[in-house]
Amino acid sequence: MLGRLYDTQECSAARTLELVGERWTLLILRDAIFRGYTRFSQFQQVLGVAPNILTKRLNALVDNGILRAVPTGRPDHHDYVLTEMGADLKPTLMALTAWGDRWVRPGPAIFVHDTCGTEIVQRFHCPQCDETVEHQDIRGEARPDFVPRG
C-alpha cells in the first residue's frame, strides 16, 4: 500500500493508476476492452496467470466498479462485463500504447475506425481556436472550482 504522504497527492492520474495500474489488471482490461473477453477461462488462457491471482484482480475490478460480475447460471460462475466506467478506459489504454509503440517498440495491435478500418489518430482540440493543438502547446493550470478532499 501507499504511505500517508502519497495519499496527500491530489492527482487524478495517480488515482487512475491506483485502480488500474497493477500490471495484470491492465492486461485484463486490455482483453476486456479490445478482445471482448468476459470469462474467467478466456482471461486465464490468454494471460497464463495463476487462477488465485486472476480471481483477486477480477474481484478488485468488480469492487471498484470497472467490471460487473454477472451470474451465468452455473453455481459460482460469473461473466465479467465492463461497466461504462470500465469501457471509458479505452482512451487511456490507447495513450499508453501509443507511447510504448513509439518509444519502446511497435506492439502487436493498432487502433482503427470500426466502420472504415483506417488507423485512428489521437488529437487535442481547442474549442475556442477551433484547431488541432500539439501537446507542446498545452499547459496545466489550477482547476478553478477545485475542492480539496476534506
Place this chain on the structure above:
Amino acid sequence: MLGRLYDTQECSAARTLELVGERWTLLILRDAIFRGYTRFSQFQQVLGVAPNILTKRLNALVDNGILRAVPTGRPDHHDYVLTEMGADLKPTLMALTAWGDRWVRPGPAIFVHDTCGTEIVQRFHCPQCDETVEHQDIRGEARPDFVPRG
C-alpha cells in the same frame, strides 16, 4: 519484478507502465512535465518522498532515457531534464487524468491551450473519413507489419 509469463505479453501499454507506472515515478513525471521541475529539491519538497526513494526513481528515469541528468557545476548535483521521450508522455498523463477526473473525482489541474487558456478536448480523428470518432467506434486489430520479439 514480473514473471516470465508476463514477459510473454507483447503489449505496448504494459511496456509503458513498466517504465512509468510506478507510483512515485508518475508523480515525478507530472511535476517535470506540467510544473517544469528539474531539481531534486523541488521534487522532494512537493512530493515529500524519502530522499533515497527519490534518488532511485530519478536514476531509473535517467537509465530509461526519460530524463537526462545535466551537471549543475556543484559536485554530485544534477538537474533532471525531460528528454523528447519523456516529454512525449504528456498525452498519457492527460488520458489518465481525464479518466480519474471523470470517474474518481475532479483533480486540482486542468489542461489548457497555452495561447488562449481554453480547456483542451481530447479527440480521435479518422483521416480517411475526416471526422471525429468516439472511442466506442474504435477497435483494435493486429498490426500488419508486427514482428514478434525473437
